Amino acid sequence: MTDTSTETAVRFRSDMTVELVKHNAADSDVLWAARVSTAGEQSIDELAKDPERSKGLINFLMRDRHGSPFEHNSMTFLISAPIFVFREFMRHRVGWSYNEESGRYRELQPVFYVPDESRKLVQEGRPGKYVFVEGTPAQQELTGRVMQDSYRQAYEAYQEMLAAGVAREVARSVLPVGLYSSMYATCNARSLMHFIGLRTQHELAKVPSFPQREIEMVGEKMEAEWAKLMPLTHAAFNANGRIAP
Numbered sequence: 001m002t003d004t005s006t007e008t009a010v011r012f013r014s015d016m017t018v019e020l021v022k023h024n025a026a027d028s029d030v031l032w033a034a035r036v037s038t039a040g041e042q043s044i045d046e047l048a049k050d051p052e053r054s055k056g057l058i059n060f061l062m063r064d065r066h067g068s069p070f071e072h073n074s075m076t077f078l079i080s081a082p083i084f085v086f087r088e089f090m091r092h093r094v095g096w097s098y099n100e101e102s103g104r105y106r107e108l109q110p111v112f113y114v115p116d117e118s119r120k121l122v123q124e125g126r127p128g129k130y131v132f133v134e135g136t137p138a139q140q141e142l143t144g145r146v147m148q149d150s151y152r153q154a155y156e157a158y159q160e161m162l163a164a165g166v167a168r169e170v171a172r173s174v175l176p177v178g179l180y181s182s183m184y185a186t187c188n189a190r191s192l193m194h195f196i197g198l199r200t201q202h203e204l205a206k207v208p209s210f211p212q213r214e215i216e217m218v219g220e221k222m223e224a225e226w227a228k229l230m231p232l233t234h235a236a237f238n239a240n241g242r243i244a245p
């Protein structure tokens, strides 16, 4: 039996959202930390006096991989993405704190991922040396249709169990990894650079990575926010091959 109220409630999305909700991060934090041993508390005042020297110091720290001065800052992001993205995301253990919405304490909302036409669907080549290509219109139509049907069916099963009094933490087992979730992720510039280096592709990367497109979409948005806060650090990251110090 089809539950029409559930039918209308189900939503499909193709985007990832990233909101910078809190931050305490500036290039001066890096310089302050790097200079404290010689200049002490006065170092913050000195930053504005000699911008070229400040830029040079950040570049030197990045190039020679003196990483700890890049840790004295904090950014908290609110991220909305499918569960399979978070599963990859939470492999990043060092310099990250996470809190994700609960499937035990609240009813999960029927919002599911369906790739849009910009998402290349077909993998070609051998493992470790492959490319993604668009796929035919038939493959695109099939993907959208099958995903939507499957999501609807899964969410109806979830609803059926909840209606029968089954606990949320048990009923959620039937929901797929394409379900959207949300989390706060807090990091510092060093841990973010490590994440971005692995989870984005970029022409300046000395060591290319091959991330899944959906986590890359999240990484690109986080990088854009970070670049506004710490432009000198971001420029030095790019200039040194996008390898975290």
Ligand SMILES: Cc1cc2nc3c(=O)[nH]c(=O)nc-3n(C[C@H](O)[C@H](O)[C@H](O)COP(=O)(O)OP(=O)(O)OC[C@H]3O[C@@H](n4cnc5c(N)ncnc54)[C@H](O)[C@@H]3O)c2cc1C
Binding pocket: 091, 092, 093, 094, 095, 194, 198, 199, 209, 210, 211, 212
């Ligand atoms: C393209 C791509 C494909 C991937 N495919 C797979 C896959 O098929 N299967 C899979 O399981 N994972 C996969 N991963 C996840 C990957 O193996 C890492 O778990 C993930 O990228 C996090 O990296 P990390 O451990 O360097 O980060 P973090 O956990 O943030 O660690 C940062 C750094 O701290 C140090 N460190 C952290 N923990 C330890 C430790 N226990 N011992 C020693 N040093 C430590 C290391 O220097 C590490 O680089 C993939 C990742 C990418 C980017």
